[in-house]
Amino acid sequence: MLEVRWHGRGGQGVVTSSQLLALSAIKEGKYAIHIPEFGPERRGAPVRAYTRIDDKVIDIRSSVLNPDIVVVIDPGLVKYREMITDGLKKGGKVIYNIPDPSKAEVFEGFETYVVDAYHIALEVIKRPIYNTAMLGALIGVAKIVSLDTVYDALIERFGEKIGKLNIEAVKRGYEEVKKIG
Amino acid sequence: MADDLKTWRELPVAMIVDQPGNTVEVETGTWRALRPVLDPSKCIKCLICWVYCPDLAIERLEDDSVKINYYYCKGCGICAEECPTKAIQMVEEGV
Amino acid sequence: MEVKVERQIRTGLNGDEAVAYAAYHADVDVIAAYPITPQTIIVERLSEFVHDGLLDAEFIPVESEHSALSAVVGAAASGVRTFTATASQGLALMYEILYIASSLRLPIVMALADRALSALINIHCSHDDAYAARDSGWIEFFAENVQEAYDLVIAAFRVAEDKNISFPAIVNLDGFILSHSIEPLYIYEGQDVVREFLPRREPIVKLDPDKPVTIGALALQNYYIELKRAQAEAFEATPPYIRKILREYSEFSGRKYDFIKKYMIDDADIGFLVLGSTAGTMRHVVRKWREKGRKVGLISLTLYRPFPVDDLRDAVKGLKKLVIMDRSYSFGSPYAQLYMDVAATLYDEPEKPDLINVIYGLGGRDFNEYTAEEMWEKINRPGVKKIWVGVRGD
Numbered sequence: 001m002l003e004v005r006w007h008g009r010g011g012q013g014v015v016t017s018s019q020l021l022a023l024s025a026i027k028e029g030k031y032a033i034h035i036p037e038f039g040p041e042r043r044g045a046p047v048r049a050y051t052r053i054d055d056k057v058i059d060i061r062s063s064v065l066n067p068d069i070v071v072v073i074d075p076g077l078v079k080y081r082e083m084i085t086d087g088l089k090k091g092g093k094v095i096y097n098i099p100d101p102s103k104a105e106v107f108e109g110f111e112t113y114v115v116d117a118y119h120i121a122l123e124v125i126k127r128p129i130y131n132t133a134m135l136g137a138l139i140g141v142a143k144i145v146s147l148d149t150v151y152d153a154l155i156e157r158f159g160e161k162i163g164k165l166n167i168e169a170v171k172r173g174y175e176e177v178k179k180i181g
Numbered sequence: 182m183a184d185d186l187k188t189w190r191e192l193p194v195a196m197i198v199d200q201p202g203n204t205v206e207v208e209t210g211t212w213r214a215l216r217p218v219l220d221p222s223k224c225i226k227c228l229i230c231w232v233y234c235p236d237l238a239i240e241r242l243e244d245d246s247v248k249i250n251y252y253y254c255k256g257c258g259i260c261a262e263e264c265p266t267k268a269i270q271m272v273e274e275g276v
Numbered sequence: 277m278e279v280k281v282e283r284q285i286r287t288g289l290n291g292d293e294a295v296a297y298a299a300y301h302a303d304v305d306v307i308a309a310y311p312i313t314p315q316t317i318i319v320e321r322l323s324e325f326v327h328d329g330l331l332d333a334e335f336i337p338v339e340s341e342h343s344a345l346s347a348v349v350g351a352a353a354s355g356v357r358t359f360t361a362t363a364s365q366g367l368a369l370m371y372e373i374l375y376i377a378s379s380l381r382l383p384i385v386m387a388l389a390d391r392a393l394s395a396l397i398n399i400h401c402s403h404d405d406a407y408a409a410r411d412s413g414w415i416e417f418f419a420e421n422v423q424e425a426y427d428l429v430i431a432a433f434r435v436a437e438d439k440n441i442s443f444p445a446i447v448n449l450d451g452f453i454l455s456h457s458i459e460p461l462y463i464y465e466g467q468d469v470v471r472e473f474l475p476r477r478e479p480i481v482k483l484d485p486d487k488p489v490t491i492g493a494l495a496l497q498n499y500y501i502e503l504k505r506a507q508a509e510a511f512e513a514t515p516p517y518i519r520k521i522l523r524e525y526s527e528f529s530g531r532k533y534d535f536i537k538k539y540m541i542d543d544a545d546i547g548f549l550v551l552g553s554t555a556g557t558m559r560h561v562v563r564k565w566r567e568k569g570r571k572v573g574l575i576s577l578t579l580y581r582p583f584p585v586d587d588l589r590d591a592v593k594g595l596k597k598l599v600i601m602d603r604s605y606s607f608g609s610p611y612a613q614l615y616m617d618v619a620a621t622l623y624d625e626p627e628k629p630d631l632i633n634v635i636y637g638l639g640g641r642d643f644n645e646y647t648a649e650e651m652w653e654k655i656n657r658p659g660v661k662k663i664w665v666g667v668r669g670d
Binding site for chain 1: 286457553
């Protein structure tokens with residue numbers, strides 16, 4: 001079983017990216033659960049979501065406490081390093097969004113990946129919605145589902161016009177994510 | 182009366198009443214302590230008593246004069262209270 | 277049991293969407309509901325199905341939950357198939373109408389996205405609302421996952437409308453944990469498939485201008501107790517009919533449904549009894565604990581009302597200890613709600629396990645492997661009877 005924890009802020013599509021990952025895995029015949037963690041729902045508040053993916057039926061329905069991968073969608077949250085690595089499995093992966101990858105820092109003891117989803121979103125979607133670029137980065141790192149499946153899920157979710165922009169964002173995230181340590 | 186009460190085994194589902202309008206069979210006139218008496222000479226045929234009677238115990242006749250139906254009248258006195266000419270008086274029913 | 281995939285589609289939905297699809301596929305005639313988190317998605321989807329012309333139903337937007345249930349009571353009395361959904365405070369506002377619906381034997385189906393009652397305000401899962409309805413004469417099912425939420429809503433219509441039953445039914449799904457989580461499930465291709473299992477409702481009585489009846493009149497000292505005696509008899513006679521329908525549905529769907537589910541219980545020393553989504557988490561935990569050599573097993577209830585007395589008595593045979601997990605609290609009672617049902621069920625048994633009551637997960641507090649381990653440590657302390665887990669300070 002693969003467990004992913006997503007960190008971001010309300011309005012950045014944190015829940016949506018976890019949903020899209022789960023739906024894509026389900027499309028490929030896998031078993032997957034998307035779990036949103038709702039608190040006081042407001043734009044800008046820190047938000048988490050969890051995705052579990054397995055080849056067999058998943059029974060457990062608690063939140064994900066020991067993820068294999070943590071994805072940080074909001075660049076401003078990277079500084080909360082303890083929160084990011086809390087419970088992360090030994091040798092687990094951190095993938096985070098950074099507008100200036102030259103300043104990227106490694107999370108010691110974990111495989112660290114970075115991508116400039118900030119500029120991808122602003123260039124492609126023209127709005128600071130980084131979730132689909134980060135979803136692309138996650139798939140680039142972990143190859144959980146095929147890109148084509150995600151593209152189908154995006155078109156179903158957003159329709160042709162917005163779907164295509166997000167496909168571009170996913171594609172760039174997938175291609176531009178880099179391992180730094 | 183008590184002998185007519187049904188046991189729980191005999192009740193229809195949810196005690197649904199499937200004989201509509203069966204209250205016409207209930208003689209409520211025996212409940213009276215005071216009885217309304219109409220003085221036709223004072224009646225102006227305004228029909229206020231006919232409108233107000235909660236038990237349809239005031240009968241409206243062809244010429245809009247009224248007649249009290251003592252089979253149903255419970256003697257509540259609303260007709261006497263509402264009558265603008267005091268044509269209806271409540272009197273002791275007696276036994 | 278083999279999954280029958282013909283005429284079913286594998287898809288991913290959250291629990292609320294699955295419930296909305298179930299009501300749609302059940303071809304419900306009248307829906308009245310008031311939005312309340314975490315149930316809101318159910319009525320949003322249903323209003324879309326009606327608006328888009330997919331579902332030929334009256335959708336009545338009402339001003340409160342009291343009105344929502346009142347409207348479906350009226351509609352159900354006219355003989356049609358009715359549905360509503362609520363949670364928490366909404367169920368509390370429906371409370372007086374709950375008793376009216378069941379006393380009038382109206383087969384309404386309601387989804388309850390279980391949520392804690394205020395104060396303080398909380399939108400997450402407790403079973404306060406599910407338990408609040410337990411004495412009202414509604415049949416109550418609990419779903420463990422999104423698939424069960426979908427299936428049980430469809431089965432609940434057949435159960436509620438069965439001529440031998442004719443009582444309203446609630447399908448509980450844990451707020452957020454099921455209502456908002458996306459999972460894979462099989463749904464039918466559409467109404468035509470479901471109609472083979474769930475034909476049109478044939479009411480035992482209905483409001484009909486051509487054949488007038490009075491529903492909901494008066495029963496005072498001379499009749500009320502007979503009415504309740506008859507209602508009790510009718511409600512308690514439902515289990516064989518409910519079982520038959522669940523078996524039929526198991527055949528129809530290819531997914532097994534019964535009153536209770538058992539996992540590794542037959543040779544267990546310590547059993548755990550749960551309602552709702554925690555059954556899944558506990559199955560995962562029990563599997564891991566077995567690997568550690570702990571002789572544990574799990575029982576979860578799919579049917580909560582009428583309480584599956586015989587099934588439970590049978591399931592606990594041979595257990596040394598039974599841990600009853602309540603996601604709610606009954607202030608001032610000796611134990612929490614599920615425990616008291618179980619204690620009463622087992623009281624007359626010549627041999628019975630020691631019972632322990634565990635209070636957990638109130639207001640959505642995560643119940644996970646660590647909480648389970650804390651529970652294990654606490655239940656093995658000597659003389660323990662009632663404990664809280666996952667709470668700071670204990």
